[in-house]
Amino acid sequence: xxxxxxxxxxxxxxxxxxxxxxxxxxxxxxxxxxxxxxxxxxxxxxxxxxxxxxxxxxxxxxxxxxxxxxxxxxxxxxxxxxxxxxxxxxxxxxxxxxxxxxxxxxxxxxxxxxxxxxxxxxxxxxxxxxxxxxxxxxxxxxxxxxxxxxxxxxxxxxxxxxxxxxxxxxxxxxxxxxxxxxxxxxxxxxxxxxxxxxxxxxxxxxxxxxxxxxxxxxxxxxxxxxxxxxxxxxxxxxxxxxxxxxxxxxxxxxxxxxxxxxxxxxxxxxxxxxxxxxxxxxxxxxxxxxxxxxxxxxxxxxxxxxxxxxxxxxxxxxxxxxxxxxxxxxxxxxxxxxxxxxxxxxxxxxxxxxxxxxxxxxxxxxxxxxxxxxxxxxxxxxxxxxxxxxxxxxxxxxxxxxxxxxxxxxxxxxxxxxxxxxxxxxxxxxxxxxxxxxxxxxxxxxxxxxxxxxxxxxxxxxxxxxxxxxxxxxxxxxxxxxxxxxxxxxxxxxxxxxxxxxxxxxxxxxxxxxxxx
Amino acid sequence: xxxxxxxxxxxxxxxxxxxxxxxxxxxxxxxxxxxxxxxxxxxxxxxxxxxxxxxxxxxxxxxxxxxxxxxxxxxxxxxxxxxxxxxxxxxxxxxxxxxxxxxxxxxxxxxxxxxxxxxxxxxxxxxxxxxxxxxxxxxxxxxxxxxxxxxxxxxxxxxxxxxxxxxxxxxxxxxxxxxxxxxxxxxxxxxxxxxxxxxxxxxxxxxxxxxxxxxxxxxxxxxxxxxxxxxxxxxxxxxxxxxxxxxxxxxxxxxxxxxxxxxxxxxxxxxxxxxxxxxxxxxxxxxxxxxxxxxxxxxxxxxxxxxxxxxxxxxxxxxxxxxxxxxxxxxxxxxxx
Numbered sequence: 001x002x003x004x005x006x007x008x009x010x011x012x013x014x015x016x017x018x019x020x021x022x023x024x025x026x027x028x029x030x031x032x033x034x035x036x037x038x039x040x041x042x043x044x045x046x047x048x049x050x051x052x053x054x055x056x057x058x059x060x061x062x063x064x065x066x067x068x069x070x071x072x073x074x075x076x077x078x079x080x081x082x083x084x085x086x087x088x089x090x091x092x093x094x095x096x097x098x099x100x101x102x103x104x105x106x107x108x109x110x111x112x113x114x115x116x117x118x119x120x121x122x123x124x125x126x127x128x129x130x131x132x133x134x135x136x137x138x139x140x141x142x143x144x145x146x147x148x149x150x151x152x153x154x155x156x157x158x159x160x161x162x163x164x165x166x167x168x169x170x171x172x173x174x175x176x177x178x179x180x181x182x183x184x185x186x187x188x189x190x191x192x193x194x195x196x197x198x199x200x201x202x203x204x205x206x207x208x209x210x211x212x213x214x215x216x217x218x219x220x221x222x223x224x225x226x227x228x229x230x231x232x233x234x235x236x237x238x239x240x241x242x243x244x245x246x247x248x249x250x251x252x253x254x255x256x257x258x259x260x261x262x263x264x265x266x267x268x269x270x271x272x273x274x275x276x277x278x279x280x281x282x283x284x285x286x287x288x289x290x291x292x293x294x295x296x297x298x299x300x301x302x303x304x305x306x307x308x309x310x311x312x313x314x315x316x317x318x319x320x321x322x323x324x325x326x327x328x329x330x331x332x333x334x335x336x337x338x339x340x341x342x343x344x345x346x347x348x349x350x351x352x353x354x355x356x357x358x359x360x361x362x363x364x365x366x367x368x369x370x371x372x373x374x375x376x377x378x379x380x381x382x383x384x385x386x387x388x389x390x391x392x393x394x395x396x397x398x399x400x401x402x403x404x405x406x407x408x409x410x411x412x413x414x415x416x417x418x419x420x421x422x423x424x425x426x427x428x429x430x431x432x433x434x435x436x437x438x439x440x441x442x443x444x445x446x447x448x449x450x451x452x453x454x455x456x457x458x459x460x461x462x463x464x465x466x467x468x469x470x471x472x473x474x475x476x477x478x479x480x481x482x483x484x485x486x487x488x489x490x491x492x493x494x495x496x497x498x499x500x501x502x503x504x505x506x507x508x509x510x511x512x513x514x515x516x517x
Numbered sequence: 518x519x520x521x522x523x524x525x526x527x528x529x530x531x532x533x534x535x536x537x538x539x540x541x542x543x544x545x546x547x548x549x550x551x552x553x554x555x556x557x558x559x560x561x562x563x564x565x566x567x568x569x570x571x572x573x574x575x576x577x578x579x580x581x582x583x584x585x586x587x588x589x590x591x592x593x594x595x596x597x598x599x600x601x602x603x604x605x606x607x608x609x610x611x612x613x614x615x616x617x618x619x620x621x622x623x624x625x626x627x628x629x630x631x632x633x634x635x636x637x638x639x640x641x642x643x644x645x646x647x648x649x650x651x652x653x654x655x656x657x658x659x660x661x662x663x664x665x666x667x668x669x670x671x672x673x674x675x676x677x678x679x680x681x682x683x684x685x686x687x688x689x690x691x692x693x694x695x696x697x698x699x700x701x702x703x704x705x706x707x708x709x710x711x712x713x714x715x716x717x718x719x720x721x722x723x724x725x726x727x728x729x730x731x732x733x734x735x736x737x738x739x740x741x742x743x744x745x746x747x748x749x750x751x752x753x754x755x756x757x758x759x760x761x762x763x764x765x766x767x768x769x770x771x772x773x774x775x776x777x778x779x780x781x782x783x784x785x786x787x788x789x790x791x792x793x794x795x796x797x798x799x800x801x802x803x804x805x806x807x808x809x810x811x812x813x814x815x816x817x818x819x820x821x822x823x824x825x826x827x828x829x830x831x832x833x834x835x836x837x838x839x840x841x842x843x844x845x846x847x848x849x850x851x852x853x854x
Contacts, residue, residue, distance in 0.1 A: 152611075152613065154609050154611060154613035155613050155615060157575075157578075157580045157600070157607075157609070157613065158607065158609060158613040158614075158615075158674075159615075159626065159630070160579070160580070160599065160600035160601050161578050161579070161580070161600045161601070161603070161605055161606070161607040162601075162626055162627035162630060162631075162674065162675075162678060163601045163604075163627055163630045163631040163678060164601055164626075164630040165599070165601050166599070166601075168601075168630055169601075172626070172630070173615055173617075176617040177615075177616065177617055
């Protein structure tokens with residue numbers, strides 16, 4: 001009976017994934033066959049090498065900066081610590097193009113820093129790597145912080161009293177114990193960087209484009225499906241392995257420790273902490289500030305002209321309306337399906353639970369671009385219809401809800417639920433009075449993240465959209481392609497609008513609980 | 518392994534340690550606490566939970582920075598030194614064993630980080646494990662240990678550094694009653710063998726009496742009485758100390774004083790017969806309360822002594838000579854939790 005109901009719970013999300021994930025992907029691969037000879041082409045081997053190289057480089061840099069910073073943050077209190085950790089959520093909800101614009105405003109050919117120093121990074125891979133770090137340093141820091149926060153402070157105290165200096169206690173005790181968290185962070189950063197689309201498309205140029213961009217070019221512009229399929233297969237193998245390793249490492253569940261009652265940092269620690277926090281802030285917050293500043297500062301001095309144009313045009317409000325409409329529709333789908341999936345994985349026992357857990361990650365492993373292409377092939381009748389677009393958004397939001405809710409469900413102490421039963425609550429009442437209130441923060445966090453992601457979604461939109469469904473993201477992409485300062489300023493105003501929308505949606509949904517990893 | 522005591526200096530000389538936790542309540546965890554532990558001596562810091570005794574221990578170990586006061590270990594002033602430079606063996610209440618290391622590597626950790634090569638560190642660790650009768654357990658994982666074994670590994674880890682001062686935070690509180698009694702005996706023998714000064718923090722007066730030559734009783738951040746264990750137990754300074762140490766019979770007197778009726782002042786089967794007002798079965802006999810005209814008397818009776826109760830009455834004589842008049846301070850200070 002119980003098994004029966006669990007299966008019913010899983011039925012809806014699983015059939016949704018079959019229809020919107022497995023089928024389209026299979027269709028793409030079946031379309032022209034998989035032309036594996038493409039992997040003998042030195043150009044694509046070079047693309048693969050660069051894709052892996054930039055992802056590894058980003059992960060290594062994030063670990064080198066984020067690891068020590070996360071450790072110190074898990075051990076000491078410094079003024080600004082709580083705000084810093086809270087602000088680190090910003091890049092999580094920043095739409096890709098907003099970050100691109102911020103980096104361009106600072107370091108692009110017309111960028112402030114470029115003009116100030118006469119140093120142009122826009123030709124090399126520097127901007128792309130900085131963009132990767134913008135999104136991934138927070139991922140690394142939060143995961144590593146969760147790992148370090150779980151190391152009991154007494155163990156460090158024991159190591160110290162046995163004669164180990166602070167750094168040695170960190171190296172010999174905290175590091176080995178937090179290794180799963182650190183490795184999970186490394187893998188996730190690697191995965192995100194290897195799969196990212198918007199950053200290499202806009203910042204990489206032709207020389208530094210990644211597999212994801214190649215897939216997009218091959219399918220959308222050149223219609224070379226067999227070759228694209230071979231790239232997709234290669235990419236799937238790669239991300240599949242990384243995802244598998246990631247789930248194995250995070251089985252214990254991750255969460256950011258509250259960090260209550262930390263001792264104040266001694267002076268030398270405080271200096272190191274502030275230096276690291278400052279560096280991270282520069283990478284993660286400066287581009288956002290630059291976007292906002294650039295929208296009101298022109299070479300002719302401060303001006304609200306761009307804002308007047310943007311806010312005064314009916315087109316902008318159409319963009320905002322579309323973005324919100326699609327976002328809310330997708331959010332409802334993602335919470336419903338992702339929530340059901342989490343419940344099923346929680347209630348299932350043994351291997352079934354493991355399998356459901358793994359399946360929930362599938363949408364994260366597949367590139368939105370190849371998925372969108374699959375939709376066009378699998379459902380030609382539905383192409384350029386709204387359900388298709390919302391379906392794609394829902395699929396992207398689902399795993400974020402599941403990944404957030406499932407650990408919270410698993411962390412529910414079984415005794416509390418049993419206690420409620422012995423006190424006379426029926427199973428529905430237990431759900432309403434105990435389970436839901438205890439897991440609501442996680443559900444809200446997941447939903448907030450899903451909404452923010454959908455608001456900034458870009459890859460699938462680019463393939464599936466129709467002109468009249470343009471969202472803020474695609475509208476931005478449009479403007480980014482046009483030259484001239486006026487366009488840049490207007491794009492920055494539009495980007496600020498999108499950023500505010502994303503942050504607002506996130507904050508409203510999440511309610512300041514901040515239970516997001 | 519014998520630790521050579523520093524012949525002239527005390528193992529520990531802590532003077533006027535004070536610590537106030539910042540925060541909305543601003544709890545005064547320790548106030549002018551002074552403690553001295555001679556080499557080879559065992560001192561118990563005894564107090565109810567929340568009285569600040571663990572804070573004192575952590576300040577001595579260097580894990581907490583005192584607001585004022587000094588700490589000397591073996592004659593060295595270590596007040597400004599970090600924990601690793603103090604050369605103190607510390608046994609945590611929850612043992613704090615490293616879950617990623619084997620038992621042997623846990624114990625060898627101290628010698629290793631102090632620069633000993635691995636083989637030498639391990640042989641030192643094996644010696645320490647032998648001391649606590651766990652020589653065979655070196656290759657075990659710490660998660661495979663029972664509570665008593667984990668306790669002894671933690672002890673061995675502290676001993677392996679050959680520190681002249683050992684600090685133990687509630688060493689037996691996580692163990693069951695039977696194991697506790699067994700380990701108490703083992704610890705006493707061990708302390709005598711290693712020759713280090715030992716400071717033991719506990720809330721259990723039986724543990725303090727069984728292990729320590731001297732005790733310091735703490736209440737709400739202050740040491741309220743200090744001395745030889747027998748002396749402190751036999752002659753508590755105040756009614757609060759007497760009650761905390763387990764004295765059951767304290768008769769309130771006018772003028773804020775109190776009469777302590779020590780066990781040895783009571784003789785069963787002699788004197789007048791008084792009515793019994795309450796009886797409570799215990800594992801080792803019975804606790805009864807009799808209505809003495811000067812106040813209720815609570816007595817623990819063995820099964821044999823219980824036979825002296827006749828028709829709900831018990832004959833007991835109180836030796837007036839041995840009554841102690843103490844100031845009654847039981848209400849005066851609220852203990853911070």
